[in-house]
Amino acid sequence: MRTHFCGLVDEALIGQSVTLCGWADVARNLGGVCFIDLRDHEGIVQILAEPDQGEVFDVAAKVGYEYCLRVTGTVRARHAVNDRIRSGKVEVVATRIEILNAADTLPFYLHETPGEEARLTYRYLDLRRPEMQRMMRTRTRLVQALRHWLDARGFQDIETPILTKATPEGARDFLVPARMHEGEFYALPQSPQLFKQILMMAGFDRYYQIARCFRDEALRADRQLEFTQLDMEFAWVDEAEVQGTTEAMMRDVFAEVIGVALADPFPRMSWAEAMRRYGSDKPDLRIALELVDVAEAVRGCEFKVFTDAAEDPGGRVAALRIPGGATLSRKQIDEYAAHAAKFGAKGLAYAKLGEDGAVNSPIAKFFAEGDFATLLARAGAQQGDIVFFGAGEYGVVSAFMGALRLKAGKDFGLVENAWRPLWVTDFPMFEWDEEERRYVALHHPFTAPAVDDIADLKANARTAVSRGYDMVLNGNEIGGGSIRIHRSDMQSAVFELLGIGEEEARAKFGFLLDALRFGAPPHGGVAFGIDRIAALMAGTESIRDVIAFPKTTGAQCLMTGAPSPIPDAQLAEVHIRVREKAQDVAGES
Structure with missing residues (x-):
């Protein structure tokens, strides 16, 4: 349908015929001439239609805001140069204009920033805004750069299951009823944690995945129910090797995507020092x-x-x-x-x-x-x-x-107007939950303790330090990981300290405990929040600006109306019945 992109038309094309497709960013009928700023994902070019062109001028005069157009014309130099756009030294004199689709009056102008509700209800229009196009392209370049970096260094991109087993990882699971197994459920993964550890035990050595993850928890500016992370795992490594590799990756990627030079090396700070000096385990060093x-x-x-x-x-x-x-x-x-x-x-x-x-x-x-x-x-x-x-x-x-x-x-x-990365290390192994009267894992139950002696760990659980580490950038935790437990007896001991009895551990993690018994190598990894990194690179405080179709803080999609009720017949197929609301039950009694 087109020969060129609007934003890429330049002086090299002067005298040539081009066919362009896009939206009418601005349409001005000045009587003696019609100007249309035609916009696509690459930018804007000015279209000119003059009265002596007959039908072309008549069509141009009908064009309204955000009409979808196809334009054929000849490129010529502009008399008045517009330095604000890439194509500002040229314009296209139309020889044909087709209205592919007229547009009703929009609920907001695309050159304004509408309210959050309007943005999410009409997300297809919000995404059409040039600023949103810029931020989403930043995210695309980030993911491309990460993939190229990892592929060039022998990491294998391996997909792990989306339908999996419910395991405790610090947040609520999203559950999926299993139609063929009445009364049983899959869970959507909070992370690929156990699968990537299993891959190390299976001999894959270096793994990565751009993984979709799901956590049923409260939403805020930097958190969504479903999110994307760069998941990585290494075999035969210690903390220094994981940190050295991943910070080199971040230095290269930030330089490539947004031209920023991060510190070399990143400074290190213990969790205890960060809390003492800054009151946070993700301190903003700016x-x-x-x-x-x-x-x-x-x-x-x-x-x-x-x-x-x-x-x-x-x-x-x-x-x-x-x-x-x-x-x-x-x-x-x-x-x-x-x-x-x-x-x-x-x-x-x-x-x-x-x-x-x-x-x-x-x-x-x-x-x-x-x-x-x-x-x-x-x-x-x-x-x-x-x-x-x-x-x-x-x-x-x-x-x-x-x-x-x-x-x-x-x-x-x-x-400070700067980029200040940091590794926070030596996290506590456990936190004491006064209400439940038991320990909970500060990272997750598969993080290795700094001590290798089980008796020592049990005797000093309150003060035990883990081999966990977080990458922090300008006060944002952009990645977190640890060296993992690679011995079955140590993993069982940690489960015991967390109040997970032998029977429960076998039911939930039997496959992991078995795998650890068959020559599991020392291994560790890290996961980076793609959404958070993209938001930082794009210069926005909300990850919703770099996610195509995010949820509201009320966990809803205003555009599609999700979540929504499901018909009883469809629920019956998966052996589910919705309980009546408490007030309805009370009203009937």
């Missing part, structure tokens, strides 16, 4: 602000919130100094307190140091003369600063103080 532990400086005060946390082995008292923050009003300070409350803070103490050295703080009265000055000095406070203080359980304080750090960095313009 912000120089750091948390300071001040427990020793508050032990003698009369502020019970501080002293209780300082004396508690599991507590923390932390300070965050914000340069120039003394300009914050009381209303703004209250907004910071409300922000901290979202992350678990029960209160937020502060101290403002005026340019004249005067201190304004509601907690100063709880300190003996000179002790408050010592506390401020420990926090590094200077004239014109504000210092926020948090006290309580270590993890909670770290979380809300870390969130304040990010907010302050953005509010005060302290975010």
